[in-house]
Amino acid sequence: MRISVDHARCEGHGLCAGQAPDVFDLDDDAQVVYLFEGGTVPPEHLAAARAAVNVCPVAALRELQH
């Protein structure tokens, strides 16, 4: 699973990091950091990553279909 992050949209609500702290973090400017940028999410974090995509209140996260 790969995830695309729309940084223009992210408002730093941090719900993603709450669901999947091993996949998302917030930087000092409260912008989301995708810890596997450019790569795929390891299997053990898949469920949490999906939950994170699911809760982002402004839909800045998207699961890519490949």
Added chain:
Amino acid sequence: MPRHPDVPAYVPDIYSAQSILDPYPHYAELRQLGPVVWLPKHGVYALPRYAECKAVLLDDKTFTSGEGVGLNPVTNRLSRGTTLNSDGEDHAGRRALVAHRLTPRALRTMTEAVERQAAEIVDAALARRDVDGVDIAEALPTAVVPDLVGWPQEHRKNLLSWGAATFDVLGPLNGRAAAATLRGLGVMRFARGVVRRRSVLPGSMGDDLLGAADEGRIARSECPALMIDYLVPSLDTTLSAIASALHLFATHPGQWQLLKDDPGLIPNAVNEVVRYESPLRAFSRKVAKDTEVAGTALRAGSRVLVLYASANRDALEWEDPDTFDIRRDASRQLGFGRGTHGCAGQGLARLEIQSMLRALVARVEKIVPTGEPEWGLNNIIRRLQRLPLELVPA
């Protein structure tokens, strides 16, 4: 627009006084009827279940806001120009302006002040002991938001009533909407005056907006509507959530004990309160092109009603949806909307509600109901208007 013959219909008026006071049985019947239900009284397709509400909110190209999110054509025309009622580029530009002072990052500098105010409010309430929970709920939003927006001191006492009116007129054209129309126009006239006279507080969000107009980034004529964007949806909604939290913890002492034992549950408790008693019951969208929802064909030009408050009680999505439990993961609730139009003020709302809960948990042993709570009548907002409580100090 005639309905599709296969779509079930629900005849009772979900905006009658009775339905507003007790909406959940109606929503349960709607969910039972199907994912798309025609409301003949209002000429819209209701979406009572979670999956369809979420899908529609995420597809803002097909389900648009630019021609209004209310249920009556008059308001839908009048409220153009706000962030709430716009699409595409127009929306993105307004949203960026409105949201940048409301993000959690921007709010960091305010956190301490808000927590201090919350503590003062709870201390004052404890000194009285017998209180109306609605007064406690009102105190923080009315202390924080008008200063942040930069609204001048004059007319501040009207803000709550103007806010309620602006929501009422977004409902169907019933008696409540008609009665609120004049007050709704009052807030628009006031916002225009504030922009014309530049009477916003220096350094406030309103001041920022006028600055953006000076620099030509937005038209000056857009400023009044954007001022309203900040103010109207920010008081009643948050007040509602704080009052509902007090009511729910008063009537669920076991949940209150859980919160006291583990204040780490506070952020999720906010989600669960907003799930269980969603302050904003529903808004609509206009269908921009022929499409389908859950197999039901919808023609361009028809309107769908996104029932946040029903989606949040959908048994297809939630286990025991009618049970209030702060331990469930409620972060995917739709009470703040979702996607492009997802609440721009949710960071501020969360900060206010969490601060109140933190102040209460630290100072209050028990919240005891001392009389019948009363719910207010508003076409859009679900909120208590009287909540007699005794606060027992810790």
